[in-house]
Amino acid sequence: MILVGSFITYLLLKLQPSNAEIADCNFLDTVNITEAERFSDGSYLYEGVLIPAHLTAKYEFKLLGNGEKEQVPSHMRGCVCKVRPCVRFCCPHDHIMNGNNQCESNMTSRERKLLDPILNVTLADGSVVQRHFKKDFIVQWDLPKACDNMFYVDNREKEFQYTLFENGTFLRHLDQAYLNKREYCLQHITLNNNGVYNIRIVPQNCPVEVFRMGQTVVMTISLICFVLTIAVYLCVKKLMNLEGKCFTCYVVCLFFGFLFLLLNLWQLTRSFCQIAGFLGYYFVMAAFFWLSVISRHLWKFLTSMNDRSDRAFLRYSCFAWGMPLVLTGVTFLAGEFVESDDWKPCMGGNGHCWIFTENWSAMLYFYGPMVILIGFNFIMFILTAKHLSESKRAIRNFALQEGRELGMKSEKQNYVLFLLLFTIMGISWSFEIFNYFVQREKLLEMVVLVFDYFNWSQGIIIFVLFILRRKTLTLFKEQ
Ligand SMILES: *[C@@H]1O[C@H](CO)[C@@H](O)[C@H](O)[C@H]1NC(C)=O
Ligand SMILES: *[C@@H]1O[C@H](CO)[C@@H](O)[C@H](O)[C@H]1NC(C)=O
Ligand SMILES: *[C@@H]1O[C@H](CO)[C@@H](O)[C@H](O)[C@H]1NC(C)=O
Ligand SMILES: *[C@@H]1O[C@H](CO)[C@@H](O)[C@H](O)[C@H]1NC(C)=O
Numbered sequence: 001m002i003l004v005g006s007f008i009t010y011l012l013l014k015l016q017p018s019n020a021e022i023a024d025c026n027f028l029d030t031v032n033i034t035e036a037e038r039f040s041d042g043s044y045l046y047e048g049v050l051i052p053a054h055l056t057a058k059y060e061f062k063l064l065g066n067g068e069k070e071q072v073p074s075h076m077r078g079c080v081c082k083v084r085p086c087v088r089f090c091c092p093h094d095h096i097m098n099g100n101n102q103c104e105s106n107m108t109s110r111e112r113k114l115l116d117p118i119l120n121v122t123l124a125d126g127s128v129v130q131r132h133f134k135k136d137f138i139v140q141w142d143l144p145k146a147c148d149n150m151f152y153v154d155n156r157e158k159e160f161q162y163t164l165f166e167n168g169t170f171l172r173h174l175d176q177a178y179l180n181k182r183e184y185c186l187q188h189i190t191l192n193n194n195g196v197y198n199i200r201i202v203p204q205n206c207p208v209e210v211f212r213m214g215q216t217v218v219m220t221i222s223l224i225c226f227v228l229t230i231a232v233y234l235c236v237k238k239l240m241n242l243e244g245k246c247f248t249c250y251v252v253c254l255f256f257g258f259l260f261l262l263l264n265l266w267q268l269t270r271s272f273c274q275i276a277g278f279l280g281y282y283f284v285m286a287a288f289f290w291l292s293v294i295s296r297h298l299w300k301f302l303t304s305m306n307d308r309s310d311r312a313f314l315r316y317s318c319f320a321w322g323m324p325l326v327l328t329g330v331t332f333l334a335g336e337f338v339e340s341d342d343w344k345p346c347m348g349g350n351g352h353c354w355i356f357t358e359n360w361s362a363m364l365y366f367y368g369p370m371v372i373l374i375g376f377n378f379i380m381f382i383l384t385a386k387h388l389s390e391s392k393r394a395i396r397n398f399a400l401q402e403g404r405e406l407g408m409k410s411e412k413q414n415y416v417l418f419l420l421l422f423t424i425m426g427i428s429w430s431f432e433i434f435n436y437f438v439q440r441e442k443l444l445e446m447v448v449l450v451f452d453y454f455n456w457s458q459g460i461i462i463f464v465l466f467i468l469r470r471k472t473l474t475l476f477k478e479q
Contacts, residue, residue: 029081092184222459253287285324
C-alpha cells in the first residue's frame, strides 16, 4: 500500500504543471525566441537553428543574477543549447566590452578585422578543439550576470588560465572553481599587446570570494579599538598636547582606511566604488604622512626642543592632510589621462573598490610612496635611537641636575613607546609591500597570512600600547 501510495504521490508531483518550463532544460540553456520565426508544427527557427516544438515553452519568469526568479510578462523560450552548443556572452555578439564592463555598440569594420574569433573548447573526452564563436555556436547574451563588478581573466598570463567546456561549464584554474553560465560570460575585449591592439574573446568573472570571517572579526575589533583610542585622547585634556593631537589624527586616518577596506571586503561600497577607493587611498596615505610627521617631530624635539605651539600643529596638519590630497589628485588624473594599461592606476579595478594592487601602477601610486615614507620613518627612528643612547651616556658622564634628568627620563619613556609603535606599524606595512611582491607564491601564503593578521590588528595593538598603560589610565581616572 505504502509503495503504491508513494508511487502515486511521485507521479502526481511529476505531473504537476512545472511552471510551464521545458522538461530537462536548464533556464541557462534557453534563449528568448519571441522574435524567431514560428512554423505551423510549433517549431521555431532561431539564428538558423530549428528548435523543435517540445523544446519550447512559455515562460513567465526570468532568472536573476543571484539565481532567484523574477516574474516577467509571458514570453517564449527555446532550449536551443540542446540542439546546438551555446557560448555565453555578456553583450550581443558584435559588441566590445570596455574597461568599465560596459557593452559598447557595434564593432566597426576595422575592429572586425582585428577580432580573433577562435575559442578553445574542451570536449567531454578531454580533447581541445578550436571553434568559431559565431559559426559553431549559438551566442547567448541575455542571461543574467551574477555581479556588476566582473573582471576579466586574460589567459595570455600564466596564472589566468581557464578551460571552457562544450556544455558551457567554465573552469577557472586560479582557484579551481567550476562556474556555470550565470557566473561568467565571454566578450570581445580590446587588448594591447606591446603596442599592437587586437581583439580577443575574454571571460569575465565575479571577484573570487574567499572566506573572510577571520579578517572581518579582527578588523572590526581594530575599528572599535581605534574609536576607543580616539575617544580617550579626546576626553583626557592632558593627553592632547601636540604629540597627542598628531597621534589622534593618525588614528583617525587608520580608522577610515580600515573602514573602507572592510566595506570593500564585504562589497558594501559597490554604489560608490571609485569614490570609496579614492577615500580609502587618501586615508591610508594620510596615516603614513602623519606617522612621518610624528617621527620627525620627535627627533626634532629631542635634539633641539622645537616649537610645540598650535602653529606647529597647523603646519603639520597642512602637510599631513595636504600631501595625501595631492597624491590622490595625481592618482585621479593619472587614471583619467594615462593610456598605458600597465601604468594606469585602476581605482576600483578587478572588482574591488580599492586601488588595483596587482600591476606596476600600484608600485608607482601606492607602494612607492609608502616605501619612501617608511624609509623616512626608519631613518628618523635610527637618528632618535642614536640620540637617546648618546644623551644617556652624556647624562651619566656629566651628572646633570636631578630635575632635568628626571624630566628627560619620562619624556624618553614616552618616545620609546612611540618609536616602538612606529616600528611595529612600519613593519606591518612593509609586509604589505612584501605581500605585493610575493602575491603569486603559494608557498609564502602562510607567512603572508600571519603578517596580514598582524596588520589587521593594528587597532588592537595601538589600544593596548597607548590606552591600557598605567599612565593613561591614571590620567583617565583623574579626569
Ligand atoms: C523577449 O524578447 C522580446 C522581443 O525582443 C522582448 O520584448 C521581451 O522583453 C523579451 N523578454 C525577456 C524576458 O527578455
Ligand atoms: C548594430 O548593427 C545591427 C546590424 O548589424 C543593427 O541592426 C543595429 O542597429 C546596430 N546598432 C547600433 C547601435 O549601431
Ligand atoms: C587557443 O589556443 C591557441 C593555441 O594554444 C592560442 O594561441 C590561443 O590564444 C587560444 N585562444 C584563446 C581565445 O584562448
Ligand atoms: C560539463 O562538462 C564538464 C567536463 O566534461 C563536467 O565536469 C561538468 O559537470 C559538465 N557540466 C554540466 C552542467 O553538465
